[in-house]
Amino acid sequence: MAEETVSQDQSTNKLVWTDSWSVGIPILDKQNKELMVTINHLHQVYADKYEKEDILTIIHQLYSYCTTHTSAEENILRGRKSEFLEFQEIHHAIFLDYIIEVEQKVSQGNLEVVSELLDFLNTWWNEHILKIDRDSLL
Numbered sequence: 001m002a003e004e005t006v007s008q009d010q011s012t013n014k015l016v017w018t019d020s021w022s023v024g025i026p027i028l029d030k031q032n033k034e035l036m037v038t039i040n041h042l043h044q045v046y047a048d049k050y051e052k053e054d055i056l057t058i059i060h061q062l063y064s065y066c067t068t069h070t071s072a073e074e075n076i077l078r079g080r081k082s083e084f085l086e087f088q089e090i091h092h093a094i095f096l097d098y099i100i101e102v103e104q105k106v107s108q109g110n111l112e113v114v115s116e117l118l119d120f121l122n123t124w125w126n127e128h129i130l131k132i133d134r135d136s137l138l
């Protein structure tokens, strides 16, 4: 397996796609690139002045990514009778539950969770997408 290179712009914290992040399946890479764009957008919004509605729009994009991407990935793993399927399903459920929890908090006006959400997404990117997904799929 190629060594992962965490490519992150030091001044903006934005992720910059590198082919070493590929999981080898174009549709999943495409979805992960969309997630990357959403995470970068959240970094930008967080650095600027933002309203509750700006964050909710991004959270809804994250929810949509999660449901689309994880079901596509789980279907591939199921088709392969992969030993990673159950572990992935548990992780994906944690992601979705967390997004729902953050959505509720932001809807109630709690915008302090945005910084926690950014940390969660950075950890998700580095620990799930770049490690667990690549170990499961490559």
Ligand SMILES: [Fe+2]
Residues within 6 Å of the ligand: 073, 088, 092, 128, 132, 133
């Ligand atoms: Fe996954």
